[in-house]
Amino acid sequence: MSEQDTGPIVGIDLGTTNSLIALVDQGKPRVLKGEAERATLPSVVSWTEEQLLIGDAARDHALDNPENTVYSIKRLMGRSLGDLSDAERESLPYQVVASERGLACVRVGERTVSPEEVSAIVLRELRERASRVLGTEVTRAVVTVPAYFDDAQRQATRLAGKLAGLDVLRIVNEPTAAALAYGLDRTRDGCVVVYDLGGGTFDVSVLEIREGIFRVRATAGDTQLGGDDFDRKLMARLLDQRARDTTPDAKLLQAVKRAAEEAKIQLTDVDQVTYEVRDERLGLDLTATVTRAEFEKAIEPDVTRTLECCRRAIDDAQLSKEEIRAVVLVGGSTRVPLVRAKVEEFFGKRPYTGIDPDQVVALGAGVQADILHGKSRELLLLDVIPLSLGIETYGGAVAKIIMRNSPIPTQAADTFTTHVDDQTALDIHVLQGERELVKDCRSLGRFHLGGLPPLPAGMVRVEVSFLVDENGVLNVSAVEKSTGTEAGIEVVPSYGLTDDEIARVVQESFQHARDDFSAHQRIDLRNECQTMIRATKKILGTGNHQLDDGAVAAIRDMVQEVEANLDQEDTKALKALYDRFVEATVPLAGEVMSEVAQKAIQGKTVEQVLNESQLAPAEGGDASGEDGLHCGDLGDGFHAAKPEGATPPEEHA
Amino acid sequence: MRQPELGEDHFQTLGMAPSFDVSSQELSERHLSYSRRLHPDHAGDDPASRAKAVMLSAQVNEAYSVLKDPFQRAEYLLGLEGGPAASEDKRVPAGFLEEMLELRDDLEGHLASGKQERVTGFREFLEGRLGTLRDELRDLFAVEARNLPEIRQTLNVAAYFRGLLRDLRDGA
Numbered sequence A: 001m002s003e004q005d006t007g008p009i010v011g012i013d014l015g016t017t018n019s020l021i022a023l024v025d026q027g028k029p030r031v032l033k034g035e036a037e038r039a040t041l042p043s044v045v046s047w048t049e050e051q052l053l054i055g056d057a058a059r060d061h062a063l064d065n066p067e068n069t070v071y072s073i074k075r076l077m078g079r080s081l082g083d084l085s086d087a088e089r090e091s092l093p094y095q096v097v098a099s100e101r102g103l104a105c106v107r108v109g110e111r112t113v114s115p116e117e118v119s120a121i122v123l124r125e126l127r128e129r130a131s132r133v134l135g136t137e138v139t140r141a142v143v144t145v146p147a148y149f150d151d152a153q154r155q156a157t158r159l160a161g162k163l164a165g166l167d168v169l170r171i172v173n174e175p176t177a178a179a180l181a182y183g184l185d186r187t188r189d190g191c192v193v194v195y196d197l198g199g200g201t202f203d204v205s206v207l208e209i210r211e212g213i214f215r216v217r218a219t220a221g222d223t224q225l226g227g228d229d230f231d232r233k234l235m236a237r238l239l240d241q242r243a244r245d246t247t248p249d250a251k252l253l254q255a256v257k258r259a260a261e262e263a264k265i266q267l268t269d270v271d272q273v274t275y276e277v278r279d280e281r282l283g284l285d286l287t288a289t290v291t292r293a294e295f296e297k298a299i300e301p302d303v304t305r306t307l308e309c310c311r312r313a314i315d316d317a318q319l320s321k322e323e324i325r326a327v328v329l330v331g332g333s334t335r336v337p338l339v340r341a342k343v344e345e346f347f348g349k350r351p352y353t354g355i356d357p358d359q360v361v362a363l364g365a366g367v368q369a370d371i372l373h374g375k376s377r378e379l380l381l382l383d384v385i386p387l388s389l390g391i392e393t394y395g396g397a398v399a400k401i402i403m404r405n406s407p408i409p410t411q412a413a414d415t416f417t418t419h420v421d422d423q424t425a426l427d428i429h430v431l432q433g434e435r436e437l438v439k440d441c442r443s444l445g446r447f448h449l450g451g452l453p454p455l456p457a458g459m460v461r462v463e464v465s466f467l468v469d470e471n472g473v474l475n476v477s478a479v480e481k482s483t484g485t486e487a488g489i490e491v492v493p494s495y496g497l498t499d500d501e502i503a504r505v506v507q508e509s510f511q512h513a514r515d516d517f518s519a520h521q522r523i524d525l526r527n528e529c530q531t532m533i534r535a536t537k538k539i540l541g542t543g544n545h546q547l548d549d550g551a552v553a554a555i556r557d558m559v560q561e562v563e564a565n566l567d568q569e570d571t572k573a574l575k576a577l578y579d580r581f582v583e584a585t586v587p588l589a590g591e592v593m594s595e596v597a598q599k600a601i602q603g604k605t606v607e608q609v610l611n612e613s614q615l616a617p618a619e620g621g622d623a624s625g626e627d628g629l630h631c632g633d634l635g636d637g638f639h640a641a642k643p644e645g646a647t648p649p650e651e652h653a
Numbered sequence B: 001m002r003q004p005e006l007g008e009d010h011f012q013t014l015g016m017a018p019s020f021d022v023s024s025q026e027l028s029e030r031h032l033s034y035s036r037r038l039h040p041d042h043a044g045d046d047p048a049s050r051a052k053a054v055m056l057s058a059q060v061n062e063a064y065s066v067l068k069d070p071f072q073r074a075e076y077l078l079g080l081e082g083g084p085a086a087s088e089d090k091r092v093p094a095g096f097l098e099e100m101l102e103l104r105d106d107l108e109g110h111l112a113s114g115k116q117e118r119v120t121g122f123r124e125f126l127e128g129r130l131g132t133l134r135d136e137l138r139d140l141f142a143v144e145a146r147n148l149p150e151i152r153q154t155l156n157v158a159a160y161f162r163g164l165l166r167d168l169r170d171g172a
Helices: A056-061 A086-091 A115-134 A151-163 A174-185 A227-239 A250-266 A292-316 A337-347 A360-372 A499-508 A510-542 A549-564 A571-584 A586-600 A606-612 B024-038 B047-068 B070-080 B096-113 B116-142 B148-171
Strands: A009-014 A018-025 A028-031 A045-047 A052-054 A095-098 A104-108 A111-113 A140-145 A167-173 A190-197 A202-210 A213-222 A272-279 A284-291 A324-330 A380-382 A389-393 A397-402 A410-417 A426-432 A442-450 A461-468 A474-480 A488-493
Touching: A009 A115, A009 A174, A009 A360, A018 A115, A018 A360, A028 A360, A045 A056, A045 A115, A052 A056, A052 A115, A086 A227, A104 A115, A115 A140, A115 A151, A140 A151, A140 A174, A140 A360, A151 A167, A151 A442, A167 A174, A167 A360, A174 A190, A174 A202, A174 A213, A174 A324, A174 A360, A190 A292, A190 A337, A202 A292, A213 A292, A213 B024, A227 A250, A227 A272, A227 A284, A227 A292, A250 A272, A250 A284, A284 A292, A292 A337, A324 A337, A324 A360, A360 A380, A380 B024, A397 A410, A397 A461, A410 B047, A426 A461, A426 A474, A442 A461, A442 A474, A461 B047, A510 A549, A510 A571, A510 A586, A549 A571, A549 A586, A571 A586, B024 B047, B047 B070, B070 B116, B070 B148, B096 B116, B096 B148, B116 B148
Parallel strands: A009 A140, A140 A167, A190 A324, A213 A380
Antiparallel strands: A009 A018, A018 A028, A045 A052, A095 A104, A104 A111, A190 A202, A202 A213, A272 A284, A389 A397, A389 A426, A410 A461, A426 A442, A442 A488, A461 A474
């Protein structure tokens, strides 16, 4: 056993809206807190020109930088562009594009970023948090997914973990994890329903708890239904107020989404809310009023859809509603009063809300991590596969080989034969879904069986084995029966990435992104330093200032030091140098300021002022106009972006 | 891929004798106790023992899934006894297909009506028919000299009713 194998295992709830990390500490699960003692990390990533923002910082930035702020990325995990509805795409302020293989990706500046990479950034942040809190490197995790995630979505989640430097020991279904946390809270045996309505997904699972074993009897859900849909209803109300000819841009959508979210939350406690968005750029002032009754009417169809899933899950579990002992609510959207009321009405009992619905999944993931660590042997989760697996048969039909709600791990085998003489290869198309036709199911991949012996048609018999592991992930193997040889299988996944692609992404993506980023920062810092060196030299060269010789010498030394270290590859060191440079030149900046302030009224940049001014040496012409230096920037720390145009004078005050 | 330590068939896998008449309670308890012993989550970190636990556990789960459903159980038993597969013998009683066509029309009518009580009523009818078919299978397996073609035909009929029930549930 390697050193690594003895380290901690954490549980991570990688949510549509928020993510959390937890582990079992002295026999009890607890969530690990990050900055400002907050347990939840918003699943938001924002690429600004200076840096990569994650979590609260990214979310706070969303309004300023909507195109480059990515949230709800979970909705895109393991999906193709064609899988997304127009409404979904339109509600996302960032640009969703197709990768070479047609998978949904996000366009950020010049880069195309996969949902796996975005999720990896969030996971890495949580991993670093845990490493900090625990004082030891964390490399192993249990990550939760909606129960109704298909194979491609699970694979994508696992890959995200890998990109974040995490060995994902186990993918656990969110409602099952929640049940585990619930079961620890109340230890009576019986059947429970977990109703999990998150930001973007809905899951319902029916479990039987018996002597520490949590056996899932059935699960159902909708991976495209959640609190975001409620927000969308309120967003539409606000957007309807605008003139028809204004197209909402990313910035407006982001502001409208924020206002809608807040209105939704307020409607939990009050009967009527007025919410508004002002956008001076577009000359818009949107105001809408919504009563709770109106809101409830708008979301009722969505809530009804969740109850239909509940009915199906109970049917599949071969239980009646009366046999359900408790209903556990999970996910922030279960705070909506209509949701609670409808669930209570449907099951005829008051739902259990004893555990924070935002934390219960992470806590359960922590418990599962503890089980894998061999510490909670009395507990065991027995989960199921949410969707049936099948193979394409003649005429575009699907033959089911593993039925939905089968306990996992599970297996099935099927025998295939050749159709023509001397056929040496077979293609098998694997699908997931409940429908009868290939076109209505989700293609998981095509398996190419090569190296078959050339025999008359029908003589070759290949037994293909399908194994769904404890993570709900499919593995395929095949044996040619007449010769007993293992047939060579080449897997071409329809959604997930090929091994080569994974290797490439692992290499390129995350670390690379940071490297890219860091390199970008360095270039900006260097440019900024050079501009300041030129400006400083110009001022000092004229001698037209009030500084004494000592102060001038100190500044000259500083300039020399900066020039000598401009090729510094360490971004942090360069930033520190830059900060000191800015500080050292403050007295000089003050000297220039009074003149600049006057000139700026005429709409000129500092650079222009310096160039025109009597301060500028006659020969001084190496400064290009683009490198304009904002005087407002002189004192305010980190600003690597290239400024454009003049700073309005009032900002100088 | 079958692990010999768990036996040759699904019944042996769960330590039971082949029979149509199995108690669902007993099956459930055996599934839990075998899972507790074999599940990969309890297998530790060693990749080889984990891989083996996945295989064994998959086998136990497959056995449980097949045996807990009376129709799948009957189908499996029929296979063990050398009876014909569904693809080899598709016979149904005379007039049955006509009845199915009528029932399918009924189903669509009930669904289109949007009336919950009509859907529920039809569902109870289908469940009743399936209950009768299950009892017939029990009787057919109870005799020493099994009439395998008769069992096959009963299962073929059951498959139609199960399809109707599934479509009713998915459509409701």
